[in-house]
Amino acid sequence: MGRSAVSSGTAGPALVEANDDAMDDYHLQEQVGFVLRKANQRHLAIFAARISDLTPPQFAALAKLHEIGETSQNQLGALIAMDAATVKGVIDRLKARGLVDFGKHEADKRLLMVKLTAEGFAMIERLIPLAEQITQETLAPLTAREIGTLMRLLGKIT
Amino acid sequence: MGRSAVSSGTAGPALVEANDDAMDDYHLQEQVGFVLRKANQRHLAIFAARISDLTPPQFAALAKLHEIGETSQNQLGALIAMDAATVKGVIDRLKARGLVDFGKHEADKRLLMVKLTAEGFAMIERLIPLAEQITQETLAPLTAREIGTLMRLLGKIT
DNA sequence: TTGATATCATTTGCATACGAATGAATTTGA
DNA sequence: TCAAATTCATTCGTATGCAAATGATATCAA
Numbered sequence: 001m002g003r004s005a006v007s008s009g010t011a012g013p014a015l016v017e018a019n020d021d022a023m024d025d026y027h028l029q030e031q032v033g034f035v036l037r038k039a040n041q042r043h044l045a046i047f048a049a050r051i052s053d054l055t056p057p058q059f060a061a062l063a064k065l066h067e068i069g070e071t072s073q074n075q076l077g078a079l080i081a082m083d084a085a086t087v088k089g090v091i092d093r094l095k096a097r098g099l100v101d102f103g104k105h106e107a108d109k110r111l112l113m114v115k116l117t118a119e120g121f122a123m124i125e126r127l128i129p130l131a132e133q134i135t136q137e138t139l140a141p142l143t144a145r146e147i148g149t150l151m152r153l154l155g156k157i158t
Numbered sequence: 159m160g161r162s163a164v165s166s167g168t169a170g171p172a173l174v175e176a177n178d179d180a181m182d183d184y185h186l187q188e189q190v191g192f193v194l195r196k197a198n199q200r201h202l203a204i205f206a207a208r209i210s211d212l213t214p215p216q217f218a219a220l221a222k223l224h225e226i227g228e229t230s231q232n233q234l235g236a237l238i239a240m241d242a243a244t245v246k247g248v249i250d251r252l253k254a255r256g257l258v259d260f261g262k263h264e265a266d267k268r269l270l271m272v273k274l275t276a277e278g279f280a281m282i283e284r285l286i287p288l289a290e291q292i293t294q295e296t297l298a299p300l301t302a303r304e305i306g307t308l309m310r311l312l313g314k315i316t
Numbered sequence: 317t318t319g320a321t322a323t324c325a326t327t328t329g330c331a332t333a334c335g336a337a338t339g340a341a342t343t344t345g346a
Numbered sequence: 347t348c349a350a351a352t353t354c355a356t357t358c359g360t361a362t363g364c365a366a367a368t369g370a371t372a373t374c375a376a
Contacts, residue, residue, distance in 0.1 A: 047191065
């Protein structure tokens with residue numbers, strides 16, 4: 001229903017506006033935001049199908065703790081691209097499941113230090129191979145060359 | 159903190175495991191899911207900076223109604239890639255703001271027909287040019303050729 | 317040294333997202 | 347034709363995601 005959708009009750013051919021109006025050329029499906037959202041949706045569906053133990057944000061938190069070891073809640077959030085409010089919720093749920101533990105920083109009392117428990121460590125080591133399969137399945141429609149190109153271009157707009 | 163992080167209290171050089179363990183090669187930042195999420199984050203930030211009247215999902219709903227005219231709630235959801243529960247929330251909030259209106263389908267009483275109000279029509283026509291700027295700004299780091307490639311590859315994994 | 321500024325964590329409020337369950341209405345198929 | 351299967355909309359519960367406000371703690375600078 002763009003501007004050129006004209007209703008005419010009069011006899012004879014309806015006068016149709018010349019379609020020089022940019023409004024009618026806007027197609028949601030061609031916008032990068034929409035395509036990014038859809039690609040992300042497909043990836044999340046693949047993730048959920050392979051890993052039901054954790055959500056993607058929870059996995060990201062555990063994977064990063066596995067990669068770098070103990071760190072503060074805020075620092076962890078910065079590393080996995082979550083703001084303070086979001087990372088708190090994620091970490092609290094992991095803590096409630098016994099996958100991470102908290103500790104206080106002696107020098108800086110503001111910091112809430114977070115680290116993997118033995119359970120969390122075992123869990124993430126079990127899941128990382130599945131995560132690699134998830135990445136592969138997400139990228140399955142692409143050739144190796146295309147994968148490199150996609151990652152490079154996504155990196156540029158990040 | 160991968161498996162090769164070895165602590166040794168003994169004298170002499172510590173025995174370090176050969177890093178043939180795939181576990182230590184997993185870097186979150188290199189996973190397509192993480193990069194997709196970050197690219198999406200940046201796009202959402204650009205959107206919010208340019209359009210404060212609507213959220214991206216609300217914009218998508220109005221833009222699609224503008225494009226195709228009246229449709230059922232479920233059909234709209236399918237077109238903008240939202241499940242039934244999500245689209246209901248979005249549409250209800252648009253209705254509360256007087257941007258869309260509901261109607262019943264005579265033939266099929268299950269359908270909730272949704273259409274733009276005059277206000278909604280004016281709003282989306284005002285915002286579409288801004289949305290085009292948002293797309294441009296999001297893709298600004300890329301050349302025209304790269305934009306085509308990115309959209310094509312994203313389309314392949316969607 | 318101490319007042320201004322900055323950082324960290326927390327809380328609140330709002331808006332997606334989606335799985336699962338449910339009831340109403342429609343379509344299908346034997 | 348009518349019982350079974352489908353479709354549509356709604357509701358509930360859980361989990362992000364982020365802006366804004368707040369209190370505790372650190373750091374900086376005059």
